[in-house]
Amino acid sequence: MAVSGMGGKPEMKNKNQTRWNIDTECIHGGSEPDPTFGALAPAIFQTSTFVFRTPEEGAARFAGVDPGYIYTRMGNPTIAALEESVAALEEGTSALATASGMAAISTVFFALLSTGDHVVSSASVYGPSRVLLERDFSRFGIQASMVDTSDTEILRAAVTDRTRVIFVETPANPTLAITDLAKAAEIAHEAGALLVVDNTFMSPILQKPFRFGADIVLHSVTKFLNGHSDVVGGILVFQDEELMKRVRGVRHYLGGTMDPHQAWMVHRGVKTLAMRVRTAQENAGALAELLAHHPAVEWVRYPGLPGHPQADLIARQMAGPGSLISFELKGGVEAGRKVLGSVELPALAVSLGGVESLIQHPASMTHATVKHQDRLAAGITDGLVRLAVGCEDREDLIADLRQALDALG
Numbered sequence: 239m240a241v242s243g244m245g246g247k248p249e250m251k252n253k254n255q256t257r258w259n260i261d262t263e264c265i266h267g268g269s270e271p272d273p274t275f276g277a278l279a280p281a282i283f284q285t286s287t288f289v290f291r292t293p294e295e296g297a298a299r300f301a302g303v304d305p306g307y308i309y310t311r312m313g314n315p316t317i318a319a320l321e322e323s324v325a326a327l328e329e330g331t332s333a334l335a336t337a338s339g340m341a342a343i344s345t346v347f348f349a350l351l352s353t354g355d356h357v358v359s360s361a362s363v364y365g366p367s368r369v370l371l372e373r374d375f376s377r378f379g380i381q382a383s384m385v386d387t388s389d390t391e392i393l394r395a396a397v398t399d400r401t402r403v404i405f406v407e408t409p410a411n412p413t414l415a416i417t418d419l420a421k422a423a424e425i426a427h428e429a430g431a432l433l434v435v436d437n438t439f440m441s442p443i444l445q446k447p448f449r450f451g452a453d454i455v456l457h458s459v460t461k462f463l464n465g466h467s468d469v470v471g472g473i474l475v476f477q478d479e480e481l482m483k484r485v486r487g488v489r490h491y492l493g494g495t496m497d498p499h500q501a502w503m504v505h506r507g508v509k510t511l512a513m514r515v516r517t518a519q520e521n522a523g524a525l526a527e528l529l530a531h532h533p534a535v536e537w538v539r540y541p542g543l544p545g546h547p548q549a550d551l552i553a554r555q556m557a558g559p560g561s562l563i564s565f566e567l568k569g570g571v572e573a574g575r576k577v578l579g580s581v582e583l584p585a586l587a588v589s590l591g592g593v594e595s596l597i598q599h600p601a602s603m604t605h606a607t608v609k610h611q612d613r614l615a616a617g618i619t620d621g622l623v624r625l626a627v628g629c630e631d632r633e634d635l636i637a638d639l640r641q642a643l644d645a646l647g
């Protein structure tokens with residue numbers, strides 16, 4: 239699949255256009271030379287609080303007249319540098335970093351939903367996002383319809399006059415069904431609702447939901463943005479400052495703010511985002527080809543394989559197919575278990591987006607908390623295996639997966 243759009247400047251000229259091409263933006267966004275010592279790498283302001291020079295200055299900061307920092311839960315320069323960087327990559331105007339991806343998601347639902355409101359969500363979202371809506375927000379009288387948002391008519395039919403949020407993950411996790419973001423935005427806005435997009439799987443390198451009308455874009459930065467499997471974190475990105483302020487107020491008091499050290503680590507990871515995403519994607523393309531032609535494989539889903547039923551939408555909306563593959567073996571759950579146990583390179587672990595390849599079994603792992611019938615309805619069959627491809631050498635990855643598949647006989 240062509241990845242020519244990747245790394246290019248946005249074709250649409252708008253006020254949010256980034257200053258540089260995306261590879262440069264990854265490396266330099268949010269990074270200013272240190273004014274004290276000239277350090278190239280940014281300082282870590284590992285502090286809980288900030289000293290006011292005078293009582294008047296403190297009062298002015300609390301009154302919002304002086305923009306200086308007050309207390310790290312409400313803002314910190316190290317966190318702000320990461321927020322600036324990711325906001326630019328997503329073509330947003332501001333961002334709010336959070337302690338985890340789930341802190342981003344729970345903060346946004348808490349900020350946007352009240353008793354009696356309704357959410358329409360992709361059925362195959364990240365398992366905990368679904369459980370949060372169905373188990374926790376339901377206790378406050380907030381209804382959720384979990385539907386196949388990759389079918390625009392189903393999405394449209396699920397909207398009610400109480401719908402305030404449409405929550406979409408595309409490609410879906412782990413079914414890799416693609417939702418048309420422009421259509422979802424249109425449906426949301428006609429209903430007076432907001433479109434919130436979990437863009438974790440694509441990263442801003444491969445998909446820019448604001449271009450298609452999203453209102454909030456969020457990430458588990460644990461995955462591609464940090465990229466080294468050593469930090470848990472999240473971020474919310476906005477183009478509308480009023481909306482950002484509404485969510486920021488909630489983040490400040492719910493308390494799911496990112497820590498400065500965490501922010502510094504993620505910002506360091508972002509510098510290599512574009513090259514990691516490209517390498518992992520090239521590897522994934524090769525592994526998907528291997529799976530597609532191997533006799534032990536029942537089916538494989540990868541947005542980059544030829545003949546994908548949503549190829550036009552993929553070309554319109556995504557700059558590349560990414561590095562997540564799902565597949566099922568002819569031998570079902572049992573064969574899947576054997577492959578999980580016999581691959582050497584992909585580690586048997588949940589998560590994705592790191593330089594290391596990971597392999598897992600959603601029905602017993604990431605989506606184990608989702609009811610069996612709901613899992614099946616969302617396309618997560620019992621034998622589905624998810625492979626999150628990393629940045630190892632392509633030939634090593636191919637040889638390893640091939641030996642595991644061949645061993646099935």
Ligand SMILES: *Cc1c(COP(=O)(O)O)cnc(C)c1O
Nearest residue numbers: 338339340364438458460470471
């Ligand atoms: C991992 C993940 C989350 C949750 O993020 P955490 O950082 O683990 O809290 C949310 N959405 C998607 C798509 C994810 O992959």
